[in-house]
Amino acid sequence: SIGEVANRFFEGAKRFEEKLKGLEEAMKETRKRLEELEEKKVELKVKEIKRRKREWFEKFHWFFSSENFLVIGGRDAIQNEILFKKHLEKDDVVLHTDIPGSPLTIVKGGKKASEATLREAAIFTASFSRAWKYNVVPKVYWVGAEQISKSPPSGQFLPKGSFMIRGKRNFVKDLELRIAISYEEINGDLRVIYGPEDSIRRKNKRYVVVVPGEERKEAVAKKILKLLGVNLDINEIIRALPSGGVKIENEDRVRGN
Structure with a gap:
């Protein structure tokens, strides 16, 4: 009958409204959680920046x-x-x-x-x-x-x-385009160091040499981080690389190993 159809429609609409209300609550909770995570992320970034005083x-x-x-x-x-x-x-x-x-x-x-x-x-x-x-x-x-x-x-x-x-x-005379990348410890923290190979070798026997190439700095920085095997700020590595394409010389190994 029309009454039964209307009743089923009403019950269905009621269940849908309850689900919608539950979904809105879930979304509200998710937004709140995301905001909390974002705040923690910002706090972590601030701590990382403050951790080592730069010269x-x-x-x-x-x-x-x-x-x-x-x-x-x-x-x-x-x-x-x-x-x-x-x-x-x-x-x-x-x-x-x-x-x-x-x-x-x-x-x-x-x-x-x-x-x-x-x-x-x-x-x-x-x-x-x-x-x-x-x-x-x-x-x-x-x-x-x-x-x-x-x-x-x-x-x-x-x-x-x-x-x-x-x-x-x-x-x-007789120059070449090449930069060595390594790290040193400063007051318990690690700092990226870079420069001509002779100067870096004096500080750390473990280093990577980069020369002009076709790869993006960000991709090469990730490889350097993996090769050196220590916890360095990847942004410091990127800043240490010359502008333009780069590549790692002898990608399969770290100098000094």
Whole structure:
């Protein structure tokens, strides 16, 4: 009868409404749980960031030479300007390439450095220049801090990140594009270190060497993390890699093993 049909319809609608109410409650609980997880995720990130106090030079590209000279290079034109204005001192040595897109590299106290440190700084400068992307070794030279300025010849203009070099340029020959990646312990925490192979070998016998290639930095960073076999921040590894395609030299093993 019509009454029975209506009654069945009503009962079905009632059950559907109850299920819908239960679904809404479940969704509400899920949203609440997701928000709690997101808050915990943020807390963990904050703890990770605060866990290790970073040195001032870690915002730039950096390494310590085999003679323990600090070498720093700009990641872009803005950082090149900052290095020139805030961190260049009279006893420093500056390195640059003969092509645009090069870091301004400073060897702190570099006037006392030997040829070994200057060569390492030159490899570093070449590897973090735009030349890496094209797998072409640029010419790299060094000058004293007093030879570099922001004062162009009369009537000329210097764009941001560009500098005037006056006097003799000392070119470093027979360079190659290659960077070693490893780690060191700082106050109980692990820090990614990178630079020319000779400088890294002095700090840690276990390291990976990267050269220009076709792979993305993120993919290579994961491989490096696995090869080194220690708990490192993968973002630090990515920041340590030159811009452009990369590949690991001898992917099946870690140097020093």
